């Protein structure tokens with residue numbers, strides 16, 4: 001089986017990377033993780049990646065004069081690893097247009113809200129403040145506009161009475177761990193693809209493929 005070569009970009013804990021790594025242990029899963037790349041030398045997720053036996057690489061942002069040069073360094077590392085698709089998983093730095101354009105259609109991200117609601121940071125606190133009854137997470141292609149690229153798949157999580165931002169974040173994170181491997185598989189299987197004009201074609205994906213209700 002020909003597997004899609006995927007690199008995962010992290011900055012911290014790396015639990016979503018871990019969920020992708022667990023999925024990729026299944027010989028039937030259509031993805032091979034060829035690199036876990038961090039912009040932070042002490043990201044916890046690097047240890048987790050090594051426990052999974054995955055190749056890791058740090059491209060330390062503090063070693064570069066500008067974000068643009070840092071991202072050229074990242075692109076070089078990704079190309080050396082032979083990555084065909086990049087999964088951002090808690091990569092906590094906004095990317096420059098040049099990087100996004102280089103990887104357009106081959107760069108996806110997981111975001112902890114039901115987009116287009118709650119773009120940016122502190123999504124769980126803002127969802128609670130706004131009083132939404134249903135929250136969740138989204139996997140989307142990355143474009144030049146923050147958290148606004150075409151959506152691949154989403155998982156909905158009910159807000160429970162008494163939730164605070166931590167309890168809600170924990171349930172959404174469980175949903176993320178289910179959603180991200182499923183969304184990545186849809187792309188690797190060719191069920192969802194980037195059309196080239198900032199939208200996705202999902203002719204072959206079913207509602208069960210793209211929407212999870214917990």
Ligand code: GRF
Pocket residue numbers: 010012013014015016017045089090091110111112137173176
């Ligand atoms: C996740 O909530 C993800 O949605 C967001 O950053 C967080 C990363 O968590 N983009 P982890 O590093 O995968 O544990």
